[in-house]
Amino acid sequence: MNKAYRFRIYPTPTQETMIRKTFGCVRFLYNQMLAERKAPSEWDRTDAERPKRQKFRTPAAFKTEFPWLREVDSLALCNAELNLKSAFRHFFRDKRTGYPKFKSRKNPVQSYTTNNQKGTIRLEAGGKHVRIPKLGEIRIKLHRHIPESHTIKSATISRSSSGKYHISILTYYETEEKPIFPHPDKVLGLDYSSKALYIDHRNTSADYPKYLRNMEIRLKNEQRVLSRRKTGGSNWRKQKLRIARLHEKVANQRKDFLHKVSKQLAETWEAIVVEDLNMKAMSQSLSLGKATMDNGNGLFRTFLGYKLADRGKRLVRIDKWxxxxxxxxxxxxxxxxxxxxxxxxxxxxxxxxHLRDANAAGNIRAEGLRMLGLA
Ligand SMILES: [Zn+2]
Incomplete structure (x- = not known):
């Protein structure tokens, strides 16, 4: 099992410079590699299959051409290459994903990932610092404990649009819980709803609390204020930062809420059946558009998945069709x-x-029971 822990970090000015430099190099390499591929508009008919086989130059080859790339963490560069490859893989598998895009320097959110190699990434000073290759010890706010049994695999350093730095530590661990064989009465079917977070087979739904909805209204108002400001002016920039901070707050509150709901479900039920939806396709359909994205269903499913697994239980995904x-x-x-x-x-x-959603959730549950061999 993998689990990610995200913490706020406080780099010194020197460390911040290095982090920014790494963001820049990673972005440069990614864009450079992408630019060397033939764009879809240049593919001709005989070429139809060839783009898949186009080879990338390795980061090492780029380092010879651009020696300053050597100044930053080489694993970060390797991960840039892997990211691009996976972007292409997604594109070739499902064209709706869209052709990989260039990364912009202007995007306020920047990040890079590096891997742990025999303790190169580790917590120090009783969790007051985290050691990262090329950066040394960075002050960290460890608001959650990472269990001893977890091994650190990698770390992603990111800068949010409000200028804060975070580290997301990906860990690997073996679940010690014995798998629970679910009793049919303890199997829950969930349907994603466009209005609420979900509706289950008993027609019980979970919806976002009022404070979250209010925050979203506030956010919309602040956005309106921004549109009245002169683009690029100092008041515009102030307002932009204000919105970025508010965004972060809403995102955190939403996450917090999703953690609570998923924890409660994972404790109550022995197996949960969900539909393996293609979120992108769903959010593109106009009628469901925004609400779906706001719902953070993908996040909810991820939380449910590992919270169930932690307890030796299963999240059953059924075919989206x-x-x-x-x-x-x-x-x-x-x-x-x-x-x-x-x-x-x-x-x-x-x-x-039939109540539409409850009936759907019931069908999802029935399919899940069949897959579990309980039907
Ligand atoms: Zn009937």
Whole structure:
């Protein structure tokens, strides 16, 4: 199992310079490698298959050409190459992902990842500092304890748009929990809802608390203020920073809420079944658009996954093409005419009245039970 821990770090001015330099080098290498690939517009018909086979030059080759790349952590450069390769992999697997984009210097959020090699990344001084290659000891606020049984795999250093620095430490550990074989009554089916966070098969839903919704309204208002400021002016910049801080706060509150909900579910149920949705495709569909992204469903699923695994339980993912909404949970007849707007519908086969989301969650659960061999 992998688990990520994120902490605030406080680099000294010298360390900050080095971090910024590394951001720059990583971005440069990424963009340089990307630029050397043939862009889709240049692919001709005979070329159709070739882009996949185009080779990258290695970071080492770039270092000969641009010797200043040697000044920064070489593992960060390797990770830039891996990131680009995975961006291409995603693109070739699913064209909706879009062709890899150049990274901008102007993006306020910058990051790089480096790996732990036999203790090169470690906590020191009882957790007051973290040691990072090329940076030395950086002051860290360790608000959570990393268990002894966890091994550090890698660390990502990032700068947020409000100018704060964080480190995300990825750890590996073996779960000691014995796997629990779930009882059918203890299996929960969840459907993602565009309005609430989720709706389960008993028609219970979890929704975001009011304070989070209020924060989002506040954010929108602040954004309106920004639009009235002169772009690039000092008041504009002040407002921009204000919004960045607010954004961070909302994101943290949302995360906190998702942690609480997922923890509670993972403690109550022995297995949870969800649909393996393609979030990108879903957020692109206009009607569901924004609410889906705000819901942070991807994050919620990740939290659920490891919180269940920590307890020897399972998160069962079912195929995203499974017709969960349109199928009657009682007689399995499929209602082909069901539209997104219809929240309640009557089955033509058996005459039962269905609440759209609860019926879908019930179907998801049934499919999960089948996959678990409990049906
Ligand atoms: Zn029916």
């Amino acid at each position: 499974f017709p969960s909404s349109k199928r009657c949970g009682a007689c399995s007849k499929i209602n082909k005419l069901l539209t997104l707007k219809e929240r309640v519908w009557v089955c033509e086969g058996c005459g039962r009245i």
